[in-house]
Amino acid sequence: MLSESMKPGHFLRRILAVFAVVSFTGLISASELTLYTQRHYEFDEKLHQLFSERTGISIVVVKAASDELMARLQSEADRTPADLFLTADGGGLDRAKKAGLLQPLPDPAIANAVPATLKDADHQWVALTMRARVLYYSPDRVKAGELSSYEALADPQWRGRLAVRSSSNAYNQSLMAALVEANGAEDAKAWAAAVRGNMVRPPQGGDRDQIRVVAAGLADVAIANTYYLGLLATSEDAQDREAAAKVKIHFPNQDGRGTHVNISGAGIVKASKKAGDAAKFLAFLLSNEVQEMIAENTFEYPVTTTAKRSELQKSWGDFKADAMPFSVLGERNAEAVRLFDESGWE
Ligand SMILES: [Fe+2]
Structure with missing residues (x-):
């Protein structure tokens, strides 16, 4: 006897469903970026949506502790789907760099407004927020x-x-x-x-x-x-x-x-073939507009010299x-x- 999934009608419906998902994804996003991220803040989803609306690049998120993500990057090597590695800790960024998991930013100028102490000297990672x-x-x-x-x-x-x-x-x-x-x-x-x-x-x-x-x-x-x-x-x-x-x-x-103080920051994964899009995403996060949105919503401090702290942050004192x-x-x-x-x- 055929199981439910092997019956001809069901099988056809499954094929049509898969086809529909593939073509739908193809329509709404020409490209996508996969983030391996330790960040765990609800507001990030809104930022990803905003970035997608503006660029047509959708964001896929894989969340875990940074050590787990690093182990995954190491075992997946060239086959990793990850384009960006984000941590909520500067130590993790340095360890990812030293493990050879990151590549330099294609255009270091996107981090020009970030002080030298908040980015890697070899442009392999940049802070996005400070706490x-x-x-x-x-x-x-x-x-x-x-x-x-x-x-x-x-x-x-x-x-x-x-x-x-x-x-x-x-x-x-x-x-x-x-x-x-x-x-x-x-x-x-x-x-x-x-x-x-x-x-x-x-x-x-x-x-x-x-x-x-x-x-x-x-x-x-x-x-x-x-x-x-x-x-x-x-x-x-x-x-x-x-x-x-x-x-x-x-x-x-x-x-x-x-x-x-510590930083949340990111680097482009060495095996990523989408360094250009990944850099666009980092430039978006480092824009004045987004830095100040973060200050108002996750209450992390901006890292650029041009973005302002939120009123609530100012109330905590300098x-x-x-x-x-x-x-x-x-x-x-x-x-x-x-x-x-x-x-x-x-
Ligand atoms: Fe946190």
């Missing part, structure tokens, strides 16, 4: 003057008062890499052990959850990225908006090397950013992971 990893505190339970640096969070005065996510997270690994670079491995490991000892609970959840825990009164200080405060403050969820109103930002290390090159974050990643493990920070 600072800051301290969030409850003004009811912490005086602004009590906070100073990441290092000071190791002090016993914070016992049972801190909330930070897992050490498997790229943002924490890059912060740890920066601390290793600034203070040395032994010092950074001791710091991680002390901060872990000061946490109110084992690391869990994402950056937003750490801010929520401070707002709920469970912890007094959290470490999280700046844009998450914007996302909570503009959330459709009233509880998140209330949480955002209950915390304040402290930019640490202002008296020293500056607050640890700060001195650590000028440590992002290549250091990539080079020190493995060491940071090992030291985290040895420190007991899960």
Whole structure:
């Protein structure tokens, strides 16, 4: 007996359906770009749509952690469908470059408005957005003057008062890499052990959850990225908006090397045959218009010298950013992971 799918009528309908999908795709997009991306922000979909409307180039997204995406690029080699590799961490971009997975921008001039510190010297990657990893505190339970640096969070005065996510997270690994670079491995490991000892609970959840825990009164200080405060403050969820109103930002290390910043950025995949279209997409993301849309919607800081910060970002205040090159974050990643493990920070 023939199964349902083998019956002649069904088979014909399947062929027609496949044909319809192929011709429909052919009609609406002359070409497409495939992104391997660690970015996870809803607003990105709107940007992809806008780019498609303007250029006729549609965007296909494959989302995963940057290490997974890199492993995939390595195993797929020349057969990869990926055209662009995007991360939410500068260390990942540097590692992709050193693994030979990227190619130089066909026209480096598209990144002219990006300062030299926010792009690769060989034009293999460019930052698209910037974020600072800051301290969030409850003004009811912490005086602004009590906070100073990441290092000071190791002090016993914070016992049972801190909330930070897992050490498997790229943002924490890059912060740890920066601390290793600034203070040395032994010092950074001791710091991680002390901060872990000061946490109110084992690391869990994402950056937003750490801010929520401070707002709920469970912890007094959290470490999280700046844009998450914007996302909570503009959330459709009233509880998140209330949480955002209950915390304040402290930019640490202002008296020293500056607050640890990180970038989200991209490079064109070495095996991509669509470098021209990929560069068009990067130029679009670096345009003043889109940089300011990002500042207003994902609340990541613009990276070009011409785009302005949003009003909400301005309300958080100006700060001195650590000028440590992002290549250091990539080079020190493995060491940071090992030291985290040895420190007991899960
Ligand atoms: Fe994020």
